[in-house]
């Protein structure tokens with residue numbers, strides 16, 4: 001006979017699941033919500049700079065606050081991940097989309113995109129709230145200038161824009177342009193690592209949502225909590241272990257998750273995180289590189305496989321992958337532009 005399912009809702013263990021409460025982050029959430037609140041009435045939100053280690057609930061808290069904003073017709077949150085959008089142009093395109101501005105396919109210059117956004121926002125009294133998650137990626141690309149457009153929008157373009165930067169790079173604040181940094185000085189929100197007791201509460205709540213009643217032993221909760229605590233107060237690690245344990249219990253057809261089901265560890269968080277943020281084309285190109293290839297070979301292969309990319313775009317994608325830390329490029333003597341790419 002098949003055992004009763006251990007899971008009640010697998011969805012509640014997925015990486016992008018947003019729970020309806022965030023234990024341990026009440027004060028941070030209040031601070032963020034308070035800073036963004038003016039947007040509800042068409043006013044200027046306080047720019048925020050949210051920082052702290054991986055898995056401490058930064059993204060979850062900001063998403064939570066943005067969800068509250070959605071109740072208003074004025075505030076329009078735009079959640080942008082800078083692993084994916086790491087240029088001024090792409091950030092502005094995302095912003096345009098979020099305020100309902102359809103951009104022509106032929107493409108517009110960034111300044112033109114901004115003008116269109118401004119027109120729409122002024123006309124409809126919309127206050128976009130732009131969340132730049134993993135903003136260090138934008139800064140690393142030298143594209144931090146868009147922060148100037150956004151934080152100065154009221155002054156320069158006559159409509160306010162809310163800006164929330166999120167990063168786990170403690171040094172990122174110092175990398176901001178001085179004029180931009182000034183806008184964030186009083187809006188810095190630090191997320192400290194979770195304490196073991198906070199982690200336990202997070203894990204216990206997730207168990208209640210995701211698993212059948214009594215399917216998970218206290219020992220499992222304790223183990224997942226301890227591992228998350230060992231990873232520097234990382235809730236993501238704790239939740240992933242819980243998911244892994246549930247899967248193993250299910251695989252052995254058990255109706256209870258035991259301590260032995262808790263996996264020894266999770267995949268390197270940063271690597272895994274990076275991978276979830278590549279787009280399809282980037283993934284395909286990365287696969288082509290295999291154990292290492294010359295640029296020319298990659299152009300030819302991309303063509304042969306019908307990727308539909310010009311040589312120039314392949315080159316841009318490859319540069320992007322180098323920039324994001326997936327590939328290493330080495331110049332080759334033989335021909336001026338030929339490079340040899342290897343995976344990192």
Ligand code: ADP
Pocket residue numbers: 014015016017018019021022023024025052053054055056057058059060061202235236239
């Ligand atoms: P960060 O952005 O700081 O790296 P996340 O916000 O992505 O961290 O959180 C990592 C995982 O842990 C997510 O699945 C999130 O839902 C969960 N999580 C983090 N903090 C809490 C909390 N206080 N309560 C419930 N779940 C949380």
Ligand code: MG
Pocket residue numbers: 058059060133
């Ligand atoms: Mg995050």
